[in-house]
Amino acid sequence: MYDRNWNRIDYSVWKYRPSDGAGIKKPLQVGKEWRFESKATHFQNGTALTITGESKVVGEEKITTGAGTFDTFKIETKMRQVNSNDQTKASTINAVPWYAPTVNRWVRRTYKLQVEGRLRSSNTEEVTDYSRKR
Numbered sequence: 001m002y003d004r005n006w007n008r009i010d011y012s013v014w015k016y017r018p019s020d021g022a023g024i025k026k027p028l029q030v031g032k033e034w035r036f037e038s039k040a041t042h043f044q045n046g047t048a049l050t051i052t053g054e055s056k057v058v059g060e061e062k063i064t065t066g067a068g069t070f071d072t073f074k075i076e077t078k079m080r081q082v083n084s085n086d087q088t089k090a091s092t093i094n095a096v097p098w099y100a101p102t103v104n105r106w107v108r109r110t111y112k113l114q115v116e117g118r119l120r121s122s123n124t125e126e127v128t129d130y131s132r133k134r
Contacts, residue, residue: 006097006106013044021053021079024099028073032057040081053079053093063098063108066128070100070107091115103130 001010005026007019021036033056040049055077063072075097083089092114097106105127113121 006099013042014040015043016040016051020051022055022077022093022095024073024075024097025055028057028075028099028101030057030059030073039084048084049081050084051079051081053077061098063100065107065126067107067126067130070098070102072098072100072107074098089116091120103127105130 001008003009003019003023005023007016007021007023009016009019011020017039019038020040021038025032025034033054035054036052038051040051041047042049055075057073058076059074061072061074063070077093077095077097079093079095081091081093094112095109097109099105100107107127108124109126110124111121112119
């Protein structure tokens with residue numbers, strides 16, 4: 001579940017307070033930067049994380065996906081997650097969403113997760129179709 005600015009607030013067993021912070025801050029323009037802090041709790045095993053990060057709008061790009069071609073803002077987000085009970089356990093996330101204002105969402109996003117310095121996950125997501133409510 002996301003808020004109106006694409007900050008994650010609920011992700012399966014993870015709950016974020018106030019959110020994960022990885023969304024957008026309008027109005028977007030190249031060069032805009034922002035920082036964020038939040039907490040996350042895993043409701044099955046009780047793990048608690050402290051999240052800090054920063055985002056920057058690094059450019060404007062035209063992106064083509066299965067859903068069409070979009071004018072986008074490219075945003076680079078870097079997050080660090082630290083286990084609140086064991087400060088030696090940390091992970092970093094580098095995410096790059098391409099946000100398209102015309103559809104009010106990201107249309108492509110890359111995501112890399114490193115845990116204790118090792119790459120654990122790397123993926124790219126794209127919008128392949130969309131429609132507007134009538």
